[in-house]
Amino acid sequence: MLRTITFKLRLTNQDREALSKTMRAYAEAFSISAKWGYDNQSWNRVDNHNATYKLTRQSIPDLPSSLVQGARDCACEALKAVKCETLPERKPLSAMRYNQRVITVNLIHGLASIASTNGRIKATFFVPSHYRDYLSWTIKSSTISYDRRNKTFYLHVSLEYNDPEKVANLEVLGIDRGIVNIAVCSDNTFYNSKQIKNRRARYAYLRKELQSKGTKSAKRKLKRMSGEERRFVTDVNHCISKQIVNSEYTVFALEDLSKIRVQKRRGKEFDRKLNNWSFYQLEQFLGYKAEALGKHVLLVDARYTSQKCSNCGHTYKGNREGSAFRCRKCGFELHADLNASRNIAQAGISCLSRLPSQPAKCDTIST
Incomplete structure (x- = not known):
């Protein structure tokens, strides 16, 4: 390590x-x-x-x-x-x-x-x-x-x-990271709260107001506030990752979000929310905390995890509407983020045969 x-x-x-x-x-x-x-x-x-x-x-x-x-x-x-x-x-x-x-x-x-x-x-x-x-x-x-x-x-x-001895029993937990819900796990665990969303919105509002003033005191306040926000995000990611790795699961499957910020998005407000949270930092914290316990982290292909039905495997863009997921083929209904986390878990299971001693990226997903 x-x-x-x-x-x-x-x-x-x-x-x-x-x-x-x-x-x-x-x-x-x-x-x-x-x-x-x-x-x-x-x-x-x-x-x-x-x-x-x-x-x-x-x-x-x-x-x-x-x-x-x-x-x-x-x-x-x-x-x-x-x-x-x-x-x-x-x-x-x-x-x-x-x-x-x-x-x-x-x-x-x-x-x-x-x-x-x-x-x-x-x-x-x-x-x-x-x-x-x-x-x-x-x-x-x-x-x-x-x-x-x-x-x-x-x-x-x-x-x-x-390095600690790797665990022999492999139990996969799928984790979907997002904006509304910071993390949703395939075991029906949601990590989100109004306090987190309200605080992020307050930082965004204060930053906008201070930047419009442009005075020396406003710049000093922006400098202090940037440190506060960074520490807040780090603390939340630490707490979430610690709770996840201490669960009974031994393999944590995550979407590969390395190219998420270069895709076409839906306006400045959405881009602000997308870039306001450190998805990669949460991934890093999960990686080193899991390694210390002899557990594993897998990165799987992020494509179609939100469109695919975790019950029958049918993939269709219209299956998801906002936070709701309803399969047009079998009629299966579930929270969209929870459905995505279950798809990620299935993708992680399909990658277990090539699981290395270090966190790896898997380019295939389960069908």
Whole structure:
């Protein structure tokens, strides 16, 4: 299992300057490697290292060699992602990747020794009580990022632990995610409340009013409100995912919604509601919570799950009208989201034979 936990670093003003200088040097090293890779149409790390390492060390002598190599690796990954068709660019204060040779993290005492262009700097951070479970995990790598709005440095620590034993009994639960109902499960469980909808509507109204004013105080309020809304959404998704994974089911089937935001929709109001909730975050929370319990998550094809009858399998667009579902062939009636969740469960059952050790995407649905 892999997890990444984040800490806010406490630094002196001198150390903050050193870390900022290191970030700029790291971005410069990235640019040198990216430029060579783009000019030579190659993302091979060995070739890039042989061509750019000495030049980078001469241009940026204060940057530790391990960070030079880290910047090179990031540049090669970026080139590979775009297939060398465009030149990757990096902002001066972008995140830096550290390996264990250039950073020492002590999670027990909340201390970190970080390499920089000015030598090693010491930083402290607070370890919340709910992070104590990770003290026995193995640290694999670390990343340091900078929040320009809050002018704060953050330490992201990647940890590894042995995977728990996978459950042998496979019981599939289908989960339909939506706007009116955040999640509807095939066991007849609905996750929704007026409080959630009212709060989302209030945030939308306040955002519209403050944006129309455009004053400095209105912008400060928008900044605070964005953090409140983000924390609210995260908390709700945490609570829902925790209740689901702690159920008796061991396999959780979800629709693959990776392309939901590029489809044609029904107006600005619908688009606002669609983009106002983090479907992917709920999927992520379900994934890592299920993994910790030895359970599984499957992604199935989202096509026709709302149009197909979960009773007879007849698929027709007119079967669904709003939140009501009535099959035109067999007359079966059910709440539309519940019917969709049962179709998702059936699709998940059809994918059990190819269930891997990690969450997977299944491209077929049950007929």
